[in-house]
Amino acid sequence: MRSFLHNLNQERIVFLLFLAIFVAFSVILPGFLNANNLVLLLQGISVLGILGVGLCVVVIGRGIDLSMVATMALSVAWALQLNIDGMNLYLALAIGLGGAVLVGLANGALIAYAEIPPLFATLASGACVYGFGRLALIHSDLVYVTPAVGDLTLLGQGRFLSIPMPVIVFAVIAVIVGLVLRYTKFGRFTYAVGDNYATARVSGVPVRHVILGQYVLTSTVAFVAGITQAMAVSSMNTRISDTLLIYEVILVVVLGGVGLSGGRGGVRNVIVGTLLIGTFLNGMTILDVQYTTQNAIKALILLIAIIADTLVNPRDEQTAQHGDI
Known part of the structure; x- marks a missing residue:
């Protein structure tokens, strides 16, 4: 057990959250596991994922x-x-x-x-x-x-x-x-x-x-x-330039474990973050949660992800001098 906890990092935690949400939605939401819905889920997150990779x-x-x-x-x-x-x-x-x-x-x-x-x-x-x-x-x-x-x-x-x-x-x-x-x-x-x-x-x-x-x-x-x-x-x-899409892209990048302090993470982190956010948004849509409510929840998740990233990967003095995020 101690070894398992020692090996946990943000990417693995987010992947476990994705699995937990996927299983929960599969049980709670009728039609979530429908093949057409899963195809729509994958198709819906693809552009978000491509932007996240970039x-x-x-x-x-x-x-x-x-x-x-x-x-x-x-x-x-x-x-x-x-x-x-x-x-x-x-x-x-x-x-x-x-x-x-x-x-x-x-x-x-x-x-x-x-x-x-x-x-x-x-x-x-x-x-x-x-x-x-x-x-x-x-x-x-x-x-x-x-x-x-x-x-x-x-x-x-x-x-x-x-x-x-x-x-x-x-x-x-x-x-x-x-x-x-x-x-x-x-x-x-x-x-x-x-x-x-x-x-x-x-x-x-x-x-x-x-x-x-x-x-x-x-x-x-x-x-x-x-x-x-x-x-x-x-x-x-x-x-679309005036929408919150760019913040969703930042969300999947940071949430997946790409550190804002630089030098950490990779494409795999983006894929994990995209799967989690895509599944979450698909479930919210099936539940008919209002768009503004979804935006508020996404903003909260982004804030939590940035705070977690700051605690795990603290920015150094040089970063502050250059004014980077």
Whole structure:
């Protein structure tokens, strides 16, 4: 028993909570274990999980990206708008992806070179992306997918071996980012920067280039999440930038065990956090809990997760000086 308790960490505790909630909902809620509901559950958390995987990269590097949802919505909506206006679909998608990468480069440059704290840099850039996008690039808040996309809709609506394609996309992105963090020099440098910025710099790590790469990778993943979302519902609503989605993304990252102090956690933590929050929200929906009540509960869980993370992984003096979350 003592050995079991000694081996517990936040990831395992959250996974046990997920199992407990899953079993409880299976017993209490009629229809929860229905195959269609479980498929909807997995499909519903996929985009959240993809965004969480992207965000965990910058969080591991001791940063944050509050512009991620705005980047996702506006870059994909711009690509769809260009396609509606007559541009070739794949060229439009390439331009949309380029826009997302440009936002990542801007965020990285502001943080790495101008040394603006990530919280303020990405908060401001998210507002700029949404404002400029709606003013100059997109004609309306809701941009629909045209029939010209053809089989690309399978990315959001298709299935492979009875598994919804958004779940497959989530799995593929998780594997790719996990391999990058675990086996590449960029991944090792990301952990080094997050663990101790000053030590990483004096050890020869190209800190600024690494930070730049982190935000570009996060924006690229956001674009993939946006395409998946748009193909699933046949549209992209840019108003999603004004919702609490970014806080849900932060919630699954922090709750799963990726430390806000940097240098800890990985993709597996995000998957565990996503499963717990996705199951919880699905159960709340079946119980017909009001949306505002769900938001209040999610906010409380996020607050508890941040407090727990602060106690388990206290921030050092250097973090405070850099103004990171």
